[in-house]
Amino acid sequence: MGSGDAGIDDASRRSRQGGADLYMVTVEPLDLRALCERVATPADGALASFTGIVRDNFEGRPVLQLEYEAYAPMAEKIMREIGSGLRERFAIGAVAIAHRTGTLAVGEASVVIVVSAPHRRAALAACSEAIEEVKCRLPVWKKEFFEDGEGWRANTADASPPADFTTG
Amino acid sequence: MSAPPAPGEAEIAVTVRLFAQAREAAGTAECVVHVPLGSTVQDVLAVLAEEMPALGLHLGRCSFGVNEAYAGRSQALRAGDELAVIPPIGGG
Numbered sequence: 001m002g003s004g005d006a007g008i009d010d011a012s013r014r015s016r017q018g019g020a021d022l023y024m025v026t027v028e029p030l031d032l033r034a035l036c037e038r039v040a041t042p043a044d045g046a047l048a049s050f051t052g053i054v055r056d057n058f059e060g061r062p063v064l065q066l067e068y069e070a071y072a073p074m075a076e077k078i079m080r081e082i083g084s085g086l087r088e089r090f091a092i093g094a095v096a097i098a099h100r101t102g103t104l105a106v107g108e109a110s111v112v113i114v115v116s117a118p119h120r121r122a123a124l125a126a127c128s129e130a131i132e133e134v135k136c137r138l139p140v141w142k143k144e145f146f147e148d149g150e151g152w153r154a155n156t157a158d159a160s161p162p163a164d165f166t167t168g
Numbered sequence: 169m170s171a172p173p174a175p176g177e178a179e180i181a182v183t184v185r186l187f188a189q190a191r192e193a194a195g196t197a198e199c200v201v202h203v204p205l206g207s208t209v210q211d212v213l214a215v216l217a218e219e220m221p222a223l224g225l226h227l228g229r230c231s232f233g234v235n236e237a238y239a240g241r242s243q244a245l246r247a248g249d250e251l252a253v254i255p256p257i258g259g260g
Contacts, residue, residue: 052260068259069188071252074236075259099259111260131260139233139252140259141188152189154256 020094023079025072027102030109039094044116048123052111064145068101071139082133090126092117178205180247190253194223210241
């Protein structure tokens with residue numbers, strides 16, 4: 001998505017002043033457009049986003065719905081740490097990370113990440129790293145509901161919690 | 169802080185937050201555990217496992233948080249700390 005898509009309106013000009021990062025755990029449906037408007041600035045020519053969607057199956061077994069549970073205050077702190085870490089490593093503008101909780105139907109967004117940057121490579125790389133960190137660090141849990149049962153589903157081994165628990 | 173009382177005399181209250189399968193196994197999302205002054209995360213886990221055997225079965229696979237930050241089992245606890253039991257995560 002280029003800067004032209006974000007638009008240069010008063011809101012984005014204002015958002016540039018105070019920093020437009022957003023780290024949020026919410027039961028409300030996630031609004032990609034709102035997050036894009038939040039992080040976009042006139043100086044940033046790139047806006048990269050990732051949206052995680054509730055899939056209709058797990059390894060072929062039909063999934064009816066998902067239930068997400070979060071330790072919200074800690075999750076939001078870690079989102080903030082993730083954003084700070086991205087800013088140290090990439091030339092980016094603002095970061096928005098939002099994770100939804102509660103019962104989600106197939107097709108609904110469970111997580112949305114948006115990163116703005118002057119140039120595409122930093123925006124894309126930072127967004128990609130952000131979702132990896134979200135999957136291995138956020139205290140969020142997912143329960144899958146099948147036709148014949150339910151169960152908690154952990155992320156795969158390559159997204160395990162940090163071996164080093166220090167948080168500085 | 170006041171001088172630490174003699175061993176065995178003083179205890180601290182730690183609020184334990186339980187999530188996902190740990191919450192289900194315990195049958196509650198929150199409880200308060202009293203442990204001796206100077207206790208660690210591991211000491212609280214031992215109490216939990218003894219009082220709630222079904223929860224105890226999960227603790228080996230869990231991570232832990234103290235006051236909303238990841239913490240190791242050897243971390244010392246203070247009165248009023250919040251200990252989160254964090255089963256394998258599945259966000260994203």
